[in-house]
Amino acid sequence: MPALSGVLETSLYVDDLERASRFYEQVFALTPMFGDDRLRAYGVGNRSVLLLFKRGASNCVTQLPFGTLGPHDGHGPFHFAFSIAGDELPAWEEHLSLHKIEIENRIHWPRGGTSLYFRDPDNHLVELATPGIWSIY
Secondary structure, three states, X not given: OOOOOOOOEEEEEEOOHHHHHHHHHHHHXXXXXXXXXXXXXXXXXXXXXXXXXXXXXOOOOEEEOOEEEOOOOOOOOOEXXXXXXXXXXXXXXXXXXXXXXXXXXXXXXXXXXXXXXXXXXXXXXXXXXXXXXXXXX
């Protein structure tokens, strides 16, 4: 069987693309790689891409100059995790506090990792996770 090498993209569907873009750019210092009135693409850690789609704007066939993309959309709060270094957890807690972001939950996992959970402006559950969450991380 051919091997997978990772998850390349994570997609979030947002009500207000400008508001969501500001949040991810200001809180996480993400720089857009691409953007239009339908989506924003951000590189994360030089190995994956966070896609912000305006809710409903991609729920149709999209003709691109280089191919056709099928419809997709999502509703409700999604969950995803950013990986962070364990020794940077206190700095992230302070950083979130400076941005007036309330930590919703904190979990100390049996393997030694810690997760901080909080909400983005579209109520998606964002996780910051240190190593020790999974057997592979």
